Amino acid sequence: MSASSSGPSPGHRPGPSRQAWLMLGGAFLAFTVGASLMHSYTVFLLAFVADFGWTRAESSLAYSVGQLVGGASAPLVGGLVDRIGARRCVLLGGSLLTVGLFGSACADALWQVVFLYGVVMTIGANCLGLLVFVPLISRLFVRQRGMAISVLQSANAFGRAVSAPTSQMLITGLGWRGAYLAEGALMAVLILPLAAFFRRTPAAPAPVPGAGAVRHWTLAEAIRTRPFWLLFTVYMFTSIGSFLVSLHQIAFAVDAGFDPLYAAGVLGMGSFLALPGVILTGTLSDYIGRENSALLAYGISIIGVVCAMLITGPDQHLLLWLHGCFFGLTWGARGPAITAKTADLFPGPRLGTILGVITIGSGLGAAIGSWAAGWIFDLSGSYRIAFLGSIAAYVAGSVAFWLLRSPADRRPA
Template sequence: MLAGAFLAFTVGASLMHSYTVFLLAFVADFGWTRAESSLAYSVGQLVGGASSPLIGGLVDRVGVRRCVLLGGCLLTLGLLGSAFADSLWQVVFLYGVVMTVGANCLGLLVFVPLVSRIFVRQRGMAVSVLQSANAFGRALSAPASQMLITGFGWRAAYLTEAAAMAVLVLPLAAIFRRSPEPPASAGGTAAAAARQWTLAEAIRTRAFWLLFLVYMCTSIGSFLVSLHQIAFAVDIGFDPLYAAGVLGMGSFLAFPGVIATGTLSDYIGREASALLAYGISILGVVCALLITSPDQHLLLWLHGCGFGLTWGARGPAITAKTADLFPGPRLGTILGVITIGSGLGAAIGSWAAGFIFDLTNSYRIAFLLSIVAYVAGSVAFWALRRPMR
């Protein structure tokens, strides 16, 4: 089940993260500004957050298999339509609405409740393995999409991705024909005695809103940088394919990084593990701020590796903390509402970076604001160390 969830999440994440490469193709082909090209991504993050409660409630009611089937079909339709798009509103609708809802059905909201039920004592490790699929998909998407676009053009690249998704829909859904119950030995009496939270009860707690703030600030900090990384490197003077390769290689480090920090959270605590990841991300952003010319390859690698190593690395600790605090059959719904903050933050960050560039012709202010957002997120998460009353 964990392997199947990892595979499905990897497919959805790689298709969604490839937009960072398509962004430059849209600028060149349509003449859009960076802010306009970022609009679909920003709308996608808003829709992702707004649809999270619906997806969380849906998986609580109809199960994982049907959600995966729905998500795969929506992603296929969105990719196919994108290949024939010729205006901004079409890209915004297809990517920002259709594909985003589809990817949500192949993401954390669907799989975290399943994994959390199966794993109890090693919940941080299990969630980190699942969430590392996001980083793995992100690492694959940049170089693969860049090669497709360079070789065949962006429309043919979208058609290729649509065909691949269409082939994978049924096999991915078939993995989840049944939902296993947690092993009796895994939960013990502590799990049996745990409170079964409802959304109405959770929303009245201080911890719920601190988690909402953590999700939002972390997404702002991440997406002020991630969507525009390749554009930033190309503007400095680096070759586009080289930049995609460096940043993609750095993103591969997120795979072990996410698993390491998530597993570590089972032993040193969720808060300490997340703070470590925040610190490394900030160092990666600082390296980007120091790059001023295309001969500074070391700084580009340090930025790619530092930022990539901890891309999503806070996620397992934050998500596991949510499952720790609000266990029960309504975890999907509760997690869905909390992750509205993540969608809101990602929308603000990705659009704001493009807007700031259009105003200043530089990403420097956006990267500085990323550091501020990471600091705010770490402070809010550290406040969760006190037991909830």
């Protein structure tokens, strides 16, 4: 057998190893747990309104602060994972989530909920999220980066789908304080098993012989480019569009006359569609381009928001299902394309730090959207203006993403 036939051909890169797939599975599980705990706040919001008499804007404050803290802490977490690795970040994140959940069960004032959820739990969830796992996964899955990141990102959608009906059942059976205690106990049990997935980090695949050298970007270099700020803008407007709707979906459905448990079930089932939706759009981005994949997701999300705007009463079950399915199908579906695009443009050992700074835009947009929807409702008694704002934000995000279509455009801004 000739030497040429015994090794990889030029330009061929071996597929991901078994350990790489196990690492992706562990990241999916960790991200699912963290995301489900954080998304459950949409159900607790109504419990806070009923128990404490807070307005919708006040009840949304903790969530909004959480999004701001999530964005502000992103560079810290991104830099942290570049230095201490995924396992220690998971241990830290799981511990913070456990403390936050147990503390929330004892809260009796707005500032306590804001601090525990908006600061402690948010930083903990960041340590079990994309910022920690994307740099690792993007190194292990090079040719299948879009697919791998989409599988990882689908954990966020899966966690969101599970959180609404599960939390509603816990609150109905145990009360909101008992529900927080149950979630805290679950997190405490899962910390060590989740961290064990990342005990040993596999090495990245070796460079392809004869291939050109890949530039290793630093934050200082990336921040001076036009694509960096376009990505920041995409993250911000996408989050505004999503969170003008997502935090208040159940409250909107209940206001329309639907039973709370039924509404949580419908929207939760719709959210389950995000699992295949995120994977499909992320995998498509490897074949039809990141921008085309994202534009498809933006369009479907807008259809979902329009369906919600057409709901006027509790007899319109079809519209509620259509809203839940269309909005749920693409909730987070742009994430893999955006994140993979970031990894495409700014590869290297500082990807976590770069992604962390760009993610500030996501946190800022989510904070604006989630609080603004409650504020708009308090002023107008309706979510209609908020939903119109969601559509406008999605359009703005799609325009910014489309401007990234020129791969050679990495000139300093």
